[in-house]
Amino acid sequence: MNARARRALVLLLALLCGLGSLCARAQGLDLARPEPRLDPGVLLEALADPQARLEPLQALQAPGWTPATPRQLNPDMRQGLVPGRLWLRLRLVNQGPQSVTRWVAVGAWRIEHMRAYEVEPEGTRVRQAWTGGIEHPLRERPVPGMKNIFPVTLQPGQEMVFLAEVRLRLLVRVDLSVWEPPAFREQEAQEKLLVLVSVGMQLSLAAYFLLQLAARRERVFGLFALWVLLIALHQLSYHGFVYRYLLSEGGPIEPRLRVVLSSLTVGVSLLFLYRALELYRLRPWRRFYRALLAGFAGAAVAVPWMSPVAAGVATMLLVLLALLFTPLSMWAAWRHRLPRFRICLLHYCVWWGVSALRVLQLTVLPLLVSWDDDLMQWTNLGIVAMVLHAVMSHYHGTVRDKLDAQAALLRAQAEEQARLERAVQERTRALQDALIAARDADAAKSDFLARVSHDLRTPLTSILGYAGLLSGAGRREAEHGRVILRSAQHLLALLNDLIDYARGGVQPDALQLAPLYTAALLENLAAEGRALAARQGNRFELQVRGALPTAVEADAKRLRQVLQNLLANAAKFTRGGRVAFEVEVAPEPDEAGCCRFRFTVRDTGPGIEAAVLPHLFEPFQRSRAADRPEGLGLGLAIARQWTERMGGRIAAESRPGEGTCMRVELALRPVSEEAIARPQRMLEQEQPPELDGSGRRLWVVEDSAAVREMLCAELEGLGFEVLALDGGMQALARLDDAAAPAPDLVLTDLQMPGADGHAVLAALRARWPALPVVLLSAALESRLREPAGFSAVLGKPVSRAQLRTTLAGLLGLTLDEGGCEAAPAAALQPPPPEYLSEFARLVRLGAVSDVADWAAQLAAAQPPWSGFLERLRALAEQGDLKGCERMLAAPAGVAAEPA
Template sequence: MSRLRAALLWSWLLLCSLLSPLVLASPAPPSIELASIATHQVITPQLQVLRDARASELLSTALASGPWEAIHIPMLQEGYSTGAFWLRGQVRNDSSEHVTRWLAMGSARLQDVRLYWLPSLPSSSAHTADDVIPRYAGTLHPIARREIASRTPLFPLTLAPGEERQWVLRVTGDSAIDLNVALWESAAFRQDEGRELSIQAFVLGVSVLLVTYALIQGIAWHDRGFVLMAAWIVTALAYIWTFQGYLQLYLFPQGGAWLVRTPATLGCLATLLYVRMSYVLVGLQRLRPWNSVYAVIQALLIAVIGATALGNYRVTAPLANATAALAYVMWLASLLHAWRAGLPHARVLTLSFALAWLGMSVKLLELNGLVDRSLLPDWHFAALFQIGLLCMTALVIIGRALELHRKHDQMQWAMLYLRVREQLKLEQAVAARTRELREALEAADQANRAKTGFLTRISHDLRTPLTSILGFADMLQTGGDERARHGRIIVRSARHMLAMVNDLIDYARGDRPDLPHPAPVYVHALLQEIGQEASLLAQRQHNAFRLQVAPTLPPVLTLDARRVRRILGNLLDNAAKYTRDGRIVLQVQWHPASAQSGMGVMEMQVRDTGCGIPLHFQKRVFEPFERAHADRSQPGIGMGLAIVRQWIQQMGGQVALSSRPGEGTTMTLRLPAAIGSEHDVARHDAPEDASGRLLIDGEGRLVLVVEDHADIAQLLGDQLGSVGFAVELYADAERAIARMAAPDAPAVALVMTDFQLPGLHGDAVLEAARRLLPGIPVLLLSATLQPERGQEDGGQFDACLLKPVNFLELQETIGRLLGLQKQEPSCEDGTAPPLQRPAPADLQEALALIEMGAVSDLLDWCDTLQRRNPVWTGFVTMARQLVMDADLSTLEALCQTDQPVQSVDE
């Protein structure tokens, strides 16, 4: 018996130890029958809750803990909590079929929701609880991990006939805790979800329409209020969709911890945009006390947005709600003040959004657990709030648009009134101005006629003496020796002056603008001519002149030669005027841009050792009518350097001045130019002699011409052939040297050669001529200035002419080299034809030219008569001789229609 008693005692103790947890545990929650739920049923009051401050992860720990208690109304909205909440419920199936119902939690903001579906009763025990695999939902988990894709936490519960089971929910997260739970029939849930989606689609369509309209109006009217309103609508809708779970369901199905921050962050951003929009639409800047208030509110909202997005959400979320509430309170107070002050849109904003913000205030109280959510069901409240908000927003947008259109119409009418009034004033002013303009036009016509008459007279007065100078200087060119050189200088200077006179008259008439006209030119010959003129200028005050041209300067450049001549002429003239017993140097250098571009910069420096320019005056020396020196005895009006700077800038160049008083002045010109070819200037850059008079007779003499440019070679051949020479043309030095070495070839009287030839240059031609044709002179025709050569080994050319060659100068040089006598026209030749007088009209033309002293025109008149009718050759010969002898009085008597023709010797 003792053994039996001991066995019974141990059995009793073991049974007590097994039943003790059940005795100490809380009573099981009431069982809910699933088959009886036709559509849905809120089961929150029938559940038990356990507050777990430590947020335990183990189900067994939660089941063993206590006490489990019933859910009271304050627990439905717990707000923000750091612990975990465990919900426990029990369901059964009393029907004869399998039954499935969906367990749904009403809030889409819950971050981490786990369902533990315990085994069937009575097999459930604590030691098997940790083996239950949880099901997941909430913003922390991807949509794909859930059993049912939905915007809210949703779990399917399936029971066999007669089966009864318990389930446990674990809810944690940084968001506000919402503990409302319901059981849904699946078809009823999808039907309710479809109605909500239809409303959201309608809201989205209306929102897109309002945003598009607001943006169009904002861009069209340049109105910031419309733009802010469009931004606010988009942000507010994004906030609501995030609040309801659509953001994760359709855009970010992967979920994440950051999604919990989006509602509060977007809510504060929408509040900031709304406050700013109201400030702009109402014009609260007119009420000065609210300027600082709104600045502080906006700064607070911006700071809270950053803190909510990046900081501790449990701490910043209540702060964001409080700041938003404060902003709306200040907004309402400012709008009431603006309404009282009569500001536009204050009343419509206050009335339109008062109801909406009242609902939002209640929602904020609900989020913080101060109001029972059953008063405002979730999606019903959201749908009503969105529809009402959109209707009120549409009212505001339409009102704003009508106001802008009304203001626009008022401005249009005001502008029309002003236009009509100004038009009346303008018509009166036009009538008065028309009379004044008519009188001024008549006076201008009289002045224009006077100007035209003046220009006609000045043209005659200026051109007539220049024409006479040209004619007599042209005759000096035929005299030979030093007179011919002086005659050529006079001709070039006179032609240069005549061109300036023509430009001045054309500019005064307005015939053409004073623009650069670049053309290919032999730049070395141009500089040589300028140097000859500058040498004469320098000799006036006993100055030495020197021309320095860099060997790298190309022979042909594309530039405005007329302007370059005038620019350098002005600078050299200034240097000659202000320098006595000193030196004047014209130095020209070439700076190529690149080997392939064919461009470069020609740098021209005019240096003198004159009196210099004071430092304080150097900045004004290029201004019109400014003269740097106090000595006014020198001629000029102070326009030279102004014209230099204007023209050099028009040609794309630069001018610089460097001067020291008492030491001299240096003017530096930098002119961009393109490298040209002799083919481009062979014909149009003709020499200055137009008379074509013959000074020598080369009959019976052979000239060997070495020139690689066909046009220049043909021109030389024609000119030499016109004075009787036989000409042989060669395009390269090799063939010409081979011709010199030919034993049976005709004798050569003269060798003319270019310097820059393909292959061998002119030096090789000179050396071959000295070796193969001793005693035969060699004449160099070059486009570049050649350095001085030594006399040893016959290394010096007999003569050198620069291109383009003056035909008279060429004849004079050949005559000197070959010892030819100059031909003089004679009227005593017994074989001369009988004199016959030209037509009276021709004689009257000659009398008019004689009256003007136009010597060169008279020579052209003679040539024209001889070409027109050879019968007049005797008369033309006599007239030409009289013109060349400057005997215009005898020529005038000869051309008198009533005078008989007689010999010149008489």
């Protein structure tokens, strides 16, 4: 084929392509095509309107329409400065059999003003008009979104002309595409996600550098964090998030905000470079950078009084100036070996490359505008690379410093360890010597206390005995004897306090914890408090708040000593008033499972002076409220000592003339009745009368196996036929047996799982109305007032004598008390009458601890009296004052002297 034929063939092909495009343009873009996105291509026509004078129908009929070119759709700096318009025209048809709805998207979203029209195919009438652009509120758009979206619906065979009017602005890329609505929303969501991921990465970097700023106190990290934050804000504004979610009412604010963010971003980037490289050391560059930064700041401040185009041009000129001269500043930094040159060089290369491409977009190569979003991503990647470089450099430096520090620390630790070993050896030898000396001192102190106790109590015992003989002689010397007796008694009380206080310091772990019945302890204390209060004409009250546990673990002797001391003080300093003993139990146990008790002793006495109150629990402190203060002032000190030893605390509140309130708070662990020792489950403080229960049938309903076995052994030893029932449920099951023989008497516990004592009583009364039912209760309320319906109430611990007396009264049995009372006197040899008289005096005073201590010491000194004294000591430790009085009066007929 020769050259002429080839030219003819090329001309023919060009003619055919032109005819094809003309036919397609005449036919229009078919919306029924199955593609989710339709690109108009050559079908999109453009018309320039530099003067912005044409109306829609005029523009549609005006000559000069040409296929849209990239030059027209992407204006450069010169075109952006011209206040003109760009008209776009696209013919749309529906050649399918069904109605079709498509969205026409005109971008970019940064277009400030545009309008779109749906025109008749002949171009004679506008069917519908829409508004778009960021100058107008978002609610005025037909479809809210980042881009300008216009819905178009065509029936089968219908066609229309889509006409768009766009106001030209600087760096606004104009494109037009036709979408299926779901496909457009999916594409928009992907674009949003990419932008938000990029922004999230930038915010993470900013947070990292803010942490570095807080840790290392270097301004460079703060500047870098600010720069990254401004980049993130500029990116959000650039992609329309600010207009979409914050400035949706439109107006000129958003375009100006974007220019302000651009100026601040570049300015802070240069400020970071200036501070990080420490270019302020070089005088010429210090002046240049300050002038350049002032220019960026001025451009950002002047934006509200300038048009967005003019502000953008001013910012771009400043960026161009920075691009030309900052390479020289980097060369100067390298030459003068300024710090952080490597990281700043990486930062500068990224910034310089991106800024250079932006300048080329505006001037020489406007078609590069299509790379706009890619430039943003490259900027982010550059920031990431720079941060990674900084982090790795910092990490390697930190690791190196850490290894050096560890080596130095190991050397220092080795030296310190050697020194400490020598010091420990020396200290160990000194402590061993001190421990030996302390043990010797403690042993010497214990021996001293024992010797003092023995040497002082022995002559006092003789003095008390002969004083008692003189006081009862009936001669003139009787008055002298009573004076000697009172003085000796006072001296013995002082001696007991001194030894007890000193013993508490020598034996810090002298507590003897044992399970005991709570109600029995409080009942005994109340009885002693009532007797003490009555001596001064006081009224005594006992108040209990909260649910008392059946049994607790405590040192009964020390707890009774503390509370007796408080009750004795209240009764001693109050006359004709009121003494109240209050017991409060917290509703919930503490973390260790202990019940919180609060014991309060209130009186209406003279009160305590404010100056004395802070020192009240110190040793040898005595209140001046009494007419004649007695004692050494150790009672409250001993009370505080033992209270703190038991893990509690003691406090006092008082006002002169208004009485005194003493509080003791303790945590006592509740225990089961099974843990209580057998001697404390049944009192044996007195010789019980003999009773013959042969032929009588008894039921014992008790859920505690230990208490049940103890009662059964006691009753079977008296000849009774006993049926032991494990709790109320077993008793109710026994009652369901119609063939079961009726008992003569039933003893039942009060608190039992499933069915308590009241349920057992109701069932027994329903079957045998006249059957005697005796309640066994450890509850204080049941002991103070007899529950209705029961024949009798016995408190726990159960008294053998009271048990036998109650059974005899309800069953009509005969008690044999004659020989039983003489048996202990024959078997137990009592001390002489003078000793018994002194014991009786201590019992009347309520000094049960002194009775127990003196009885133990006297039993060790006088073995023939040990049996009698041991029983007396047991009664005193259990707080049974009445039993002590009966035992002291019975053997020798010693009558209790009046106090």
